[in-house]
Amino acid sequence: MRLKHGHTLVEALCALTLGGLLAVSSALTLGATRSALERAEARDIGGRAEREAVAVVRRALATGAAVLARGDTAVELDLLLGAGVACAVGARELLLPWPAAAGLTTLPTMPTADDLVAVRNRPVAAEDWHYAVVDSSGPRVVSGSCRAADGWRSPLAEAQPLLRVVLVDSVPVDIEPGAEVRFYRRGRFALYHAGRGEWMLGWRRCHPWSGACGPIQPVAGPLRSAGAGGFRVSAAHALTNNGWELRAMGVGGRGAGALVWP
Incomplete structure (x- = not known):
């Protein structure tokens, strides 16, 4: 009986030891699997963020x-x-039909002070753009201007206000009604360190003439640093009669294919 009892005790001890080893092995396996999943998720998130950053700049x-x-x-x-x-x-000042009034104005973002306006008569060559800085813009009811009878807007929109854009400087004297108008906002997309070891793609609005820029706002991220193969910019220039001019630009990251401009 003692021999049988002794074997039972040894078997129990072996079983407990084996169970402990299996538990430790399972815990290590689960930990390694979880770490691998976390690394894969981090890579996937980083890849998506880099693709998003490139898409924004594209x-x-x-x-x-x-x-x-x-x-x-x-x-x-x-x-x-x-x-x-x-x-x-x-x-x-320039007066434009209010957006959607006659399909002649498309403005997802309304221009504000220090934005840039480009205007040219049609038909013209591309180099005939005139540029000026916006002083203010907003709705304005102006009687007798941009009438529906002249095709500027529909009769139902006759009572709607016009978009009035006031410039810092005078409108060029050769600009006439029917001129093409474009609105721009000067700024920079840049990679910056956001703290906590994270890098982000941000946007800074800049003055079109002075070049002074405001605070940076996050656009996409987190990204890898440029040194780690994250968001990078490469440019190709050519020497012309006007000096060095940008001819092509590549923007990309390790998680996204490079794009070429133009």
Whole structure:
């Protein structure tokens, strides 16, 4: 009986030891699996963030103007806000049909002070744009201007206000009703350190003439640092009669394919 009892005790001890080893092994396996899943999730989140950052810059470059590379982690450009047709021109103001009044004005973002307006008569060459800084803009009821009878807006929209854009300087004397108008906002997309070891793609609004920029606002992230293969900017320039001009730009990251501008 003692021998049988002894074997039972040894078996019990072996079983407990084996159970403990299995428990430790299971815990280690679960921990390793969880760590692997967390790393995979982090890589997936980082890849999505980088693709999102590149997509944001891609959309901006597609319609932007005056593009500049600021080092290898920033892009400066005039961001397109909207466009329209001037139905009346004053000494320092442009009048446009209110957005959706006749389909002649598209403004997802309303221009504000220090935005840039580009205006040219049609038909013209591309280099005939005139640029000016916006002083203010907003709705304005102006009787006798931009009438429905002249095709500027529908009869139902006759009582609606017009979009009045006041400029800092005078409107060029050769600009006439029917001129094409575009609104831009100068700014920079840049990679910046947001703290806690995170890097983000941010946007800073800048003055079109002085170049002074405001505080940065996050757009996409978190991203890898530029040194770790994250968001990077590369530019190709060519020497022309006007000096060095930007001819192509690549923007990309390890988690997203590079894009080329233009």
